[in-house]
Amino acid sequence: MRPAEHPEPGQVEPTRPGDTGTWRHLAPGGPTESRREGGERATASERVHRFTDNLSLRARLTLIYGMLFFAAGSLLVLVNYLVVALLLNAMLSEDSAADLLAHRYLIEEVLTHVTRFSLLALFTVGLLAVALGYAVAGRALSPLQKITRITRHLSERSLHERIALSGPDDEIRELADTFDGMLERLDRAFDGQRRFVANASHELRTPLAINRTLLEVALSAPDVSPDLKTVGQTLLETNARHERLIDGLLLLARSDRELEVRNRVDLGEVAESVLSQLSGDIADAGLHLRRDLRPALVTGDPVLLERLVGNLVENALKYNVEDGEITVRSGMYEGRPAVQVENSGKVIPAYEIEGLFEPFRRGSADRVGSGRSAGLGLSIVRSVVRAHEGVVSAWPRAGGGLVVTVCLPLPPGEVGAR
Secondary structure, eight states, X not given: OOOOOOOOTTOOOXXXXXXXXXXXXXXXXXXXXXXXXXXXXXXXXXXXXXXXXXXXXXXXXXXXXXXXXXHHHXXXXXXXXXXXXXXXXXXXXXXXXXXXXXXXXXXXXXXXXXXXXXXHHHHHHHHHHHHHHHHHHHHHHHHHHHHHHHHHHOOTTXXXXXXXXXXXXXXXXXXXXXXXXXXXXXXXXXXXHHHHHHHHHHHHHHHHHHHHHHHHHHHTSTTOOHHHHHHHHHHHHHHHHHHHHHHHHHHHHHHTSOOSOOEEEEHHHHHHHHHHHHHHHHHHTTOEEEEEEOOOEEEEOHHHXXXXXXXXHHHHHHTOXXXXXXXXXXXXXXXXXXXXXXXXXXXXXXXXXXXXXXXXXXXXXXXXXXXXXXXXXXXXXXXXXXXXXXXXXXXXXXXXXXXXXXXXXXXXXXXXXX
């Protein structure tokens, strides 16, 4: 096999016939990954500053406790030395000069032993004080650790949880109560937003269904003029587009909530089901389909995961070119279950890709099939991926088109292979 040429930064190798088993990777290099050779070395002060910045609050408190104890202990040893020296000198002040010279050696020996044992006691008790200070700091900071642990697991889908810190009414309790009040307000705001989208979408579906029925009945009459039939067909297409938009909004509102169903799902089977449903559309569009579907077990909502893969394939179908191709892969990607959809198409600038995941955003207006899209496909994909705690990434495909990769967490108890 001929070795592949090195791709440009931010692109992948062009798809070769029969090369469906190769995952597309974002090429290393590029502006954000480039490193200067021979960079400036950090000075000693910067290294010390970086070390202190990396210390935890518990370690800092322990260090402060220890420094204060050794400073106070050193002062106590000095005072003890002076007191003993003064007492010995006072006791021998009435002796003659000859007796003072005879006892000077004894005084020095006593002061040396007192200093030595005082320093040894200071070091021993200091270590014990540092250990006790570490334990006391941990005990004092345990409420903060609880606040951090709970807030770390919070997201817009689990804002109903509360810290509910118990204990004395101190500054930490006030901080926890403040967090609980903020979570309460955020929970009400997100719930109100979701209810508004869901209720508005449901309310709009009824008049659209009535409009569709009236238009179909009117167009089925035998005496309908050609001009009226043309206008009616245009209105039916507009009505259908609005129905797709509302369905997308409903699905987007549902995927933004916390998962209510968690089953073991094989992404390979999901992709196979989606491709069988869209095989007719792909064939009618004249696109060449390549597939490499391997088992990829995840835990999640089967309906949302099917919609995720369906949106990726539909996006690749709509925004393609004549005689183009679509490649669908599933399996283990970098140690995690994943599905990847690659399609040919117009050249997409890298700076436009992030905007494609925003609601009601599409690529260039001249892309094939953009008029049939509501602009919610990739937004729903990102929302479903977030609900499943996964990651979605996209980058331009060499020669035009897009490569979208979705990686989801392994099921509990599974071990991934790279």
